Amino acid sequence: MKVAAGQGAFSPLTVISLVVIGVLSLAGLGVLSAYAPELKSGNDGGSHGLSKSSVGFGGIVRLLQMTGVPVVLSRGALGTGSEGSLLILTPALTTPPDQIADRQHRGPTLIVLPKWTAVAEQGKPGWVSTVGAIAPSRALAVLPDSIRPGTRIAQKAGVTGPLFTRPAGDVLGPRLALENLQTISGREWIPVVIDDRGAAVVALRRGTQTYVLSDPDLLNTQGLKRVEGAQVAVEILDIVRADGEAVVFDLTLNGFQRTRSLLRLMLEPPLLGVTLVIAALFVVAGLQAGARFGPAREKRRAVALGKQALAENTAGLVRLAQREHRMASPYAVLVRAAVARAIGAPRHLSEAELDAFLDRVGTQTGTGARFSTLATRAAEARTAGDLMAVARDLHRWKLEMTHGHQ
Known part of the structure; x- marks a missing residue:
């Protein structure tokens, strides 16, 4: 092109x-x-409030919102206005226990223990398959050191249909079909929700506001696949949540923390x-x-300095006085001296003799003009145009006499 x-x-x-x-x-x-971090959908199959997988808690978040319960998905530190809210922590097996301990909250806190080993399904983003229950000791390991001593986690193999009640005998809902029911016990734990065998699935740490839900299937999406499971999940949260308070699902333990930059x-x-x-x-x-075109120009001085400024000022004065033509004769004298020096003319010659000598040399070399004639024209110059014409002819004569060299 x-x-x-x-x-x-x-x-x-x-x-x-x-x-x-x-x-x-x-x-x-x-x-x-x-x-x-805020733009992530969070539906990665993990066990947190953004996940819609079977082990996630996106279902209970949606259910609470539909029933009018205020729900907050927290990606950072809790504000002072959330002291009465229920904080739900859903740590994974890889969550360090000290992160749970560092999560400061003055209100009630519910820690949901993990139970299942899940793997992502190929070609189905956000879907997982459970490949087996984890050992109770691994579920216990996510608890902070301050509440772990004396705590025991047990699992009942196979599918059972427990009926969950309050210790006083209040039934929370119909029987549920749960696999590998996971319970919690210990001297420092006060049962809050128990099964029909008296084993606690929700317990309160004595002297604190820390609750533990031992079996996540009572709250995750897998447990909410039936209406009975959704009913029991809502009643469990109503027990540990104060009336009218919000439910806060923590996401910082699952890698969705809002970072400051x-x-x-x-x-x-x-x-x-x-x-x-x-x-x-x-x-x-x-x-x-x-x-703007080109580089920025430097601001010039109001009164210029140097040889160039002196020459420009002198030329300006001559131009202002309209005496440019008077410079023709002095210029002719300068050109004559330069040519005489260049061709090696004798130094003892007078001005008239030097003019005659230059005319003879010019005739011998075949120059197109005689210096005496050019000098007469310079003396007779009356305008700036006459000056430019004779200066041009003098320059050409100089080049012819010196063959382009000085």
């Missing part, structure tokens, strides 16, 4: 469009990078105003750079 002279490869509109698209793309990338701070108040001002300054600087 040929490009005409004076034309660029791209039109100005194309260049401006590319610049705008590039700036917007870079800004979008920065915003997405800053808010990436410089980029994120710049995109949120109160630093958002500073970011907008900086962006506006970049836009104005870009417009100025696009409108």
